[in-house]
Amino acid sequence: xxxxxxxxxxxxxxxxxxxxxxxxxxxxxxxxxxxxxxxxxxxxxxxxxxxxxxxxxxxxxxxxxxxxxxxxxxxxxxxxxxxxxxxxxxxxxxxxxxxxxxxxxxxxxxxx
Numbered sequence: 001x002x003x004x005x006x007x008x009x010x011x012x013x014x015x016x017x018x019x020x021x022x023x024x025x026x027x028x029x030x031x032x033x034x035x036x037x038x039x040x041x042x043x044x045x046x047x048x049x050x051x052x053x054x055x056x057x058x059x060x061x062x063x064x065x066x067x068x069x070x071x072x073x074x075x076x077x078x079x080x081x082x083x084x085x086x087x088x089x090x091x092x093x094x095x096x097x098x099x100x101x102x103x104x105x106x107x108x109x110x111x112x
Contacts, residue, residue: 050083
């Protein structure tokens with residue numbers, strides 16, 4: 001995980017000629033501008049990284065698992081991030097996790 005203070009620290013290392021206060025102000029301004037764009041229904045695209053846009057979540061029937069009370073959720077918008085091709089390839093290329101492929105026959109034998 002990378003938090004904002006770590007990002008500011010990393011940028012400070014790469015740009016030692018800039019005061020950390022100015023880097024923090026730039027990062028905060030960038031985040032604020034992105035938040036403002038999304039809150040106004042806009043879309044953000046950063047080539048090579050990905051895009052952010054809003055997905056509408058209509059109201060739905062739900063229940064409180066603790067009390068069993070039935071309710072209807074409010075409609076809302078959720079921020080959706082879609083990674084760009086370069087980011088997907090970089091992330092997938094950095095992962096060396098062995099994936100075991102299980103056949104249907106193995107699954108059936110496991111249940112016996």
